[in-house]
Amino acid sequence: MKCYLCSTEAKDRTEQENNIPNITIECPNCGNYTITFKAFHLFFENRDNLTIEDKNKLSNYVKDRSKDQKEKPIENNIKIIEVLTGKRSINSR
Numbered sequence: 001m002k003c004y005l006c007s008t009e010a011k012d013r014t015e016q017e018n019n020i021p022n023i024t025i026e027c028p029n030c031g032n033y034t035i036t037f038k039a040f041h042l043f044f045e046n047r048d049n050l051t052i053e054d055k056n057k058l059s060n061y062v063k064d065r066s067k068d069q070k071e072k073p074i075e076n077n078i079k080i081i082e083v084l085t086g087k088r089s090i091n092s093r
Helices: 037-044 052-066 078-085
Strands: 015-017 020-027 031-035 074-076
Touching: 020 037, 031 037, 031 052, 037 078, 052 074, 052 078, 074 078
Parallel strands: 031 074
Antiparallel strands: 015 020, 020 031
């Protein structure tokens, strides 16, 4: 599979938690990160929601945060995506 942030070949490490699968990715470029189910649905299922620049901002966020948290995947939720990209989902108001 391809990384949702940088399109590098990555591994999907998704596990279902409480019947709601948060998307967990292990990317050699970005690092390990999670996209919450709701954020994935609102921002990533429709490929036109985030630009390459937006995805680069998220990738850099994951890289920077990964330096401090080696073990745990970095979470990307709706709030983080909105703050970093300036994009706002209609459903998150």
